[in-house]
Amino acid sequence: MTSIGDLLVEFKEQPGKGDEPTVLTLTERNGFVRQADRFSKRLATEDVSKYKVVRRNEIAFNPYLLWAGAVAQNTIVDEGIISPLYPTFRVRDGHDPRYVARLLLTPQLIGAYDGIAFGSVPRRRRSSVHDFLNLPLANVPPLPEQRRIAAILDHADALRAKRRQALSHLNFLTQSIFSEMFTREPHPVVALGDIARIRGGKRLPKGASYAIGPTHHPYVRVTDLRGGAIQSSNLCFLTPEVQRQIARYTIDEGDVIISIAGSIGLTAAVPATLAGANLTENAAKIVPKDGQAYIGSWLARMLQSRSLQDQIAGKVGQVTIGKLALFRIEQLEVPLPPRALQEEFVERAARVEAVTAVARQESAAEDLLFASLQSRAFRGEL
Structure with a gap:
């Protein structure tokens, strides 16, 4: 039976004295990336003499995230260096590097990686080089x-x-x-409070939980605000009994949602399909006063502009906890075309x-x- 070890051989090479190869990071979803691109700065210590060299087409994996598919081939630089924690491999003669790299990322092998991970902390389960190289392969x-x-x-x-x-x-x-x-x-610039009312959402009553499946009562959370819209794919729902206890905290078409805790400043206009949905306590709704001054989808986009996001960041900085107070949302200065x-x-x-x-x-x-x-x-x- 063929194994991964028949396709790969482990090696360890450290950079030469005076060499300054690109520092790489190995990610779960995007393979190798330049560390400076991912973190906007170099995180590696000044002394990289113990880092490992990984050249083009060579392979490495993160032993703590192999179970999630954190194995990658260097295709972005001719020579880079990575953390000494990552095992590095060359493709053996007689095998195509691109074929091997794709084979290692098939769902079947990622499932096998999960089977060789050990440890009690789910996100930190570790895999050994020995177990990795001994995983069986078929039909190479x-x-x-x-x-x-x-x-x-x-x-x-x-x-x-x-x-x-x-x-x-x-x-x-x-x-x-x-x-x-x-x-x-x-x-013309106006205070948001001059053209809209700001109202908070509500958490679930103590001891209450979400409905097991969809009901007529969606519950919008901050995690549902993505890409400037309310994403309905993972909405939670309330039972009628729970909804009656927080029935005052609903949203309507034309409202704009803004997150006020956690990822502060996310916005989305409420579509007709979610009129009457309940809103989390970690977000607020912006309700038009007369319905004529602005369009909800336009305001949601304006609140994402750099000038408004800077204002929002400044308002959060004025409080002792990471939360955007409702009265500070009213103070936002909004251009009104x-x-x-x-x-x-x-x-x-x-x-x-x-x-x-x-x-x-x-x-x-x-x-x-x-x-x-x-x-x-x-x-x-x-």
């Missing part, structure tokens, strides 16, 4: 077939990367439209979002196709 094809499979998967993955890049550009497009329309020309201009932005943003939604669906379909392609490839059916 000859080198020409490995190269063919790797080329097909690399090509398919490149197409997925282009789609993700297009999505990133679409996300940036809405920001660019907003900046073009509202930051180049001055507009004509409603017709707000409507134009909302219309343009909606057109971009329609294109983005199609692109997301196509990206999800490509991900499913790639997973199927990869599964067939490593079963010898490609």
Whole structure:
């Protein structure tokens, strides 16, 4: 029976005196990244003499996160250095490095990594090099077939990367439209409290818990605020009995939600589908006073602008705990352009979002196709 040790050999190499290779970090989801890119600064100590060299196409894993798939191949620099805690490996002669790297990240092997992890703390379970190299493999094809499979998967993955890049550009497009329309020309500035009322949410009553499944009473948490919208995929729900106890703390279409604890300053406009939902105590709702001064989706976007986020950060800094007080939200100074201009932005943003939604669906379909392609490839059916 073939094992991972038949494809990889461990090695340990330290940087030469005076060498200054790029410091890399090994992540669960994105493989190797430059440490400076991930943390905006170099975290490694000044003395990196005991760090390990990892050259292009060489492989390493994080022994404390291998169970989560933290194994990667260096494809970003010709020579880097990583923490001495990470075991490093070279691909043995007679095997294709790209094929091996993809094989190590198949769902089947990641499941096997979980089986060799040991320790009592779930997020810190450790895996040994010995157990890793002794994991069995089946149906490892000859080198020409490995190269063919790797080329097909690399090509398919490149197409997925282009789609993700297009999505990133679409996300940036809405920001660019907003900046073009509202930051180049001055507009009257008002205190948010002059045009809206700020109301808090409510925690679950003592001893209460969420409903087991969906009900007619959604409960919006800060974790549901992502990408400038309320994401409905993981909403919690309340039983009618629990909802009656906090029935006053609901949201309506046209309100804007802003997080006031934890990840402070996240915003989203409330869609019609969530009118009547309950709101967490870690967020507040911004309710229009007359319904004419602003559009909710426009205000949610304005509150994400740099000037408003700077104001929000300053308001949090004035209190002793990490929470944004409701009266300080009222003090936020908001530029207020004509409603017709707000409507134009909302219309343009909606057109971009329609294109983005199609692109997301196509990206999800490509991900499913790639997973199927990869599964067939490593079963010898490609």
